[in-house]
Amino acid sequence: MIKNEKLxxxxxxxxxxxxxxxxxxxxxxxxxxxxxxxxxKGHQLILFTMRSNKEDVMSTEKEIHSNRGQYLTExxxxxxxxxxxxxxxxxxxxxxxxxxSPKCYAQLYIDDRSLGCPLAFNSYLSPRPFVDWAKVETLLxxxxxx
Ligand SMILES: [Mg+2]
Numbered sequence: 001m002i003k004n005e006k007l008x009x010x011x012x013x014x015x016x017x018x019x020x021x022x023x024x025x026x027x028x029x030x031x032x033x034x035x036x037x038x039x040x041k042g043h044q045l046i047l048f049t050m051r052s053n054k055e056d057v058m059s060t061e062k063e064i065h066s067n068r069g070q071y072l073t074e075x076x077x078x079x080x081x082x083x084x085x086x087x088x089x090x091x092x093x094x095x096x097x098x099x100x101s102p103k104c105y106a107q108l109y110i111d112d113r114s115l116g117c118p119l120a121f122n123s124y125l126s127p128r129p130f131v132d133w134a135k136v137e138t139l140l141x142x143x144x145x146x
């Protein structure tokens with residue numbers, strides 16, 4: 001990474017920003033300070049999550065219908081409440097001008113389900129692994145992103 005290059009970074013939510021407790025908002029796992037440091041460096045964040053609001057739910061599966069809610073809005077509110085500005089939600093706001101691809105364009109993605117993402121295990125916090133933000137911060141520094 002070229003030093004001081006500004007990146008667009010796609011960020012997953014459940015298991016990444018907080019412990020995975022969908023449909024609830026999970027516990028703090030140290031994402032806020034690192035995300036704020038990324039913003040201070042001039043990078044832009046796009047929330048890129050499987051969460052959607054009830055009007056977006058296409059599935060006919062009973063379980064999903066019985067759990068309808070404003071899940072995406074609740075994640076967006078988590079960013080607002082933590083003072084983390086989002087450049088985009090689910091999509092890059094400018095990509096429609098140069099691509100019809102449905103993939104959210106970012107130069108880096110941080111997602112607990114991505115290969116190579118450092119994970120932490122703490123059964124007191126969550127039965128599922130979640131992003132290890134101390135290790136992510138180290139990686140970001142090694143790559144001159146932070
Ligand atoms: Mg996730």
